[in-house]
Amino acid sequence: xxxxLSGIFVDDQQKALDFYTEILGFIKTQDIPVGEFxxxxxxxxxxxxxxLTLEPNExxxxxxxxxxxxxxxxxxxxxxxxxxxxxxxxxxxxxVAFTTEPTNAGSVSIAVFADTCGNLIQIYQxxxx
Amino acid sequence: xxxxxRLIRLCKAREQLGRSDPSESSIDVVAKDAxxxxxxxxxxxxxxxxxxxxxxxxxxxxxxxxxLLLNSDQSVTDICMAVGFSSLGSFSSLFTKHFxxxxxxxxxxxxxxxxxxxxxxxxxxxxxxxxxxxxxxxQ
Numbered sequence: 001x002x003x004x005l006s007g008i009f010v011d012d013q014q015k016a017l018d019f020y021t022e023i024l025g026f027i028k029t030q031d032i033p034v035g036e037f038x039x040x041x042x043x044x045x046x047x048x049x050x051x052l053t054l055e056p057n058e059x060x061x062x063x064x065x066x067x068x069x070x071x072x073x074x075x076x077x078x079x080x081x082x083x084x085x086x087x088x089x090x091x092x093x094x095x096v097a098f099t100t101e102p103t104n105a106g107s108v109s110i111a112v113f114a115d116t117c118g119n120l121i122q123i124y125q126x127x128x129x
Numbered sequence: 130x131x132x133x134x135r136l137i138r139l140c141k142a143r144e145q146l147g148r149s150d151p152s153e154s155s156i157d158v159v160a161k162d163a164x165x166x167x168x169x170x171x172x173x174x175x176x177x178x179x180x181x182x183x184x185x186x187x188x189x190x191x192x193x194x195x196x197l198l199l200n201s202d203q204s205v206t207d208i209c210m211a212v213g214f215s216s217l218g219s220f221s222s223l224f225t226k227h228f229x230x231x232x233x234x235x236x237x238x239x240x241x242x243x244x245x246x247x248x249x250x251x252x253x254x255x256x257x258x259x260x261x262x263x264x265x266x267x268q
Contacts, residue, residue, distance in 0.1 A: 019179065033260070034257055034260065036229065039256070071136070071137060
């Protein structure tokens, strides 16, 4: 048994695909039409086995869950980065809105931004020992 | 930086913009309710939600119309008015542009389709695998 797919809900799949590929830099690995929706799967160009799926939040339960977490300032997931400060600067320069600037949180430093699709995403860097 | 307080105000504005209300508030009123100048409100809304408030409202109206098409037997004209459009022509044209089908065609095609009513990862994944399998057989 392996962890291969992790999904997040998004309020618009095309808007999400644009943000996650053009701004964050992920690569689209699957794009299969399913009725009016799509099965969208992304991978990181930096490697790793796990892939991310962008799922429509059309299901009212998904929408309520997503909106509640967002309003409470809770990130839906977290991505690891090598250099938090440079990633924070790169994304800020691209107009990404952060709710938490790079902050030390013990063994990691974290920052949190809005993904423009209804989610907060945390990025983190392990502190060197 | 978006503070937690500002994030909450932006969320409330989004909720306000997403309501199906033909007598909707103007963007100026929504900005005022969010305690921001129109300029800052539009700029921050776009940074957080990826689209301008006017665009968000349009998309929300279309989504509301889609739900009514699937879950009610109201006429297309009634739905058009109920979600806040005043012109059937512009409603049909925007709906078709956004969803790839006219409102009537959308209703015919997707009424009863599970993935249109309550899609979730498993229904989508299953449908995607079936699609992939059909594509590979036809090659």
